[in-house]
Amino acid sequence: MIDVVLADDHPVVRTGLRAVVDDQPDMQVVHEVSTAEDLLQWLEHEGRADVILLDLRFGDGRMSGATATGTIVGRYRIPVLVVTTYGTDADILAAIGAGATGYLLKDAPTEELARAIRSAAAGEVALGADVQRRLLGRVRAPAEHLSARELEVLRLVAAGRSNDAIARELFVSVATVKSHLAHINTRLGTTSRGAAVALARDRGML
Amino acid sequence: MIDVVLADDHPVVRTGLRAVVDDQPDMQVVHEVSTAEDLLQWLEHEGRADVILLDLRFGDGRMSGATATGTIVGRYRIPVLVVTTYGTDADILAAIGAGATGYLLKDAPTEELARAIRSAAAGEVALGADVQRRLLGRVRAPAEHLSARELEVLRLVAAGRSNDAIARELFVSVATVKSHLAHINTRLGTTSRGAAVALARDRGML
DNA sequence: CCGGAGATCAACCATTCGGATGATGCATGG
DNA sequence: CCATGCATCATCCGAATGGTTGATCTCCGG
Incomplete structure (x- = not known):
């Protein structure tokens, strides 16, 4: 028993x-x-x-x-x-x-x-x-690992910043920010910044 | 009975x-x-x-x-x-x-x-x-506030849904969702869905 | 009964995003 | 030495988003 x-x-x-x-x-x-x-x-x-x-x-x-x-x-x-x-x-x-x-x-x-x-x-x-x-x-999908830079971008996205704002904040071009975001979406299997943030939160990476 | x-x-x-x-x-x-x-x-x-x-x-x-x-x-x-x-x-x-x-x-x-x-x-x-x-x-403390419907929309936004997805989920038109979002941004003093979500999280409304 | 608030929808338009592609420079590790 | 990963930037384009104006409809409280 x-x-x-x-x-x-x-x-x-x-x-x-x-x-x-x-x-x-x-x-x-x-x-x-x-x-x-x-x-x-x-x-x-x-x-x-x-x-x-x-x-x-x-x-x-x-x-x-x-x-x-x-x-x-x-x-x-x-x-x-x-x-x-x-x-x-x-x-x-x-x-x-x-x-x-x-x-x-x-x-x-x-x-x-x-x-x-x-x-x-x-x-x-x-x-x-x-x-x-x-x-x-x-x-x-072991790729759950985002690079430090990508996480930095994702955090700013989660904070509600626009790509342009993020670019200025990180002293890079908008193209770079978009590039990071594209990588992030690929890695997480998401299709939008919002979804990426939601999933990242869910997994506790923020 | x-x-x-x-x-x-x-x-x-x-x-x-x-x-x-x-x-x-x-x-x-x-x-x-x-x-x-x-x-x-x-x-x-x-x-x-x-x-x-x-x-x-x-x-x-x-x-x-x-x-x-x-x-x-x-x-x-x-x-x-x-x-x-x-x-x-x-x-x-x-x-x-x-x-x-x-x-x-x-x-x-x-x-x-x-x-x-x-x-x-x-x-x-x-x-x-x-x-x-x-x-x-x-x-x-009536301070902040969004209507129940608006909060519902904001939650879905926070979950990474697109306006279209939200519209379908709530059985309303995209126009309505956008309307709610516009109202939300006005109330919270934000200018984008992302910023609204960030601020709402901050205040624990989600 | 009227006014206000909330929910609903529409149409328009400028801006922003996302997606695809391609390229360069720089480390690091095999 | 070279493949690989990371960061950087550019361009193009279709789709999504944000902002605005204006319009019902309902419900509630004065």
Whole structure:
């Protein structure tokens, strides 16, 4: 029997997760907490768990889900499955970087969730199909690396500057700025400055 | 008995909401959908419901929750309770502007949720305590501001969409989008979409 | 009932962007 | 030494954008 702990500040989400977990014959929810602090507190004392389902974004909390993940994995060696709502690349990388065993979006099918919990309990890495696809796309397009100059340009674009303004600001010609932007769009697979900025933000490169 | 329809693209959230609703003696879930399109489809045919619990952000969907809200309220006169995760001022205004009867955050206590559903079924306006406080703060500081529609446009601009894409997304003409954008630039004192987005981000309106 | 605000749409026009192509100079690393 | 990557600049052109003016329509509050 897999003992699962739920850590999410949304009662509704906790209820939903509990329903899914308890509906599986081989797992059960043994504890619920709504803040990262409570989670650590609980682990400190009676804490026994095989898997922890953790929301990356603890509402108000001073402690982020990523930080909590790092602490838990480092201190208790309990697999952490990050289950959050919106999965941006930056979020995913942060979670995995912090040592999360898996990462799932809340809109993942319930079966996938159950499967991920089993994998996590078994010590395997469990990433949602969405996430895998995302990471794959990342690998396939490793060119996510923009040069320093390009990033400089992109930042100015994100600040709302026009090509002309950027050119003046960087002491180069407008042609150069456009050239950089063209490279950026190629690299990011975008087709407009706006889309490039949006995607770059999403990936936390700004 | 209050018939409730759940519209949310997250299976887990739906399960949680269903559990909460079905746990109340005076209400029941009669249908679940995961996209706005499905919701409208259902209402079109067999649709009978006293209250609709709607997620403002339908994941991928081309149709936003706000748009769906407008359509539902306008066409079927069914009270819509918007239940979403992150409540920004703009979200709230958009929802209310679109005709939502109530607005609740997913981290609201379950009793509050049940109460809101009853209020909505009774035709009353039901706003979560959080939201009410938020709106109050808003009134006190009317400082900046864009209409709900304008914010909706600005968000899409921030997401890198072109005017044409925005127009299609909101079911209006490009002229309207440009009109909103012009207004936005006037209000914010900016001269381009990019600058408007940058400034709006700065002020946390996104 | 009138006025104002917001949402909608239209047409026009100057400016800006994005996309394609091509070229030069300068490092760096194999 | 040379391929490669980066930064620089230019030109051309179609598409997108911004600015403006003007016009309904609806809803709300005085």
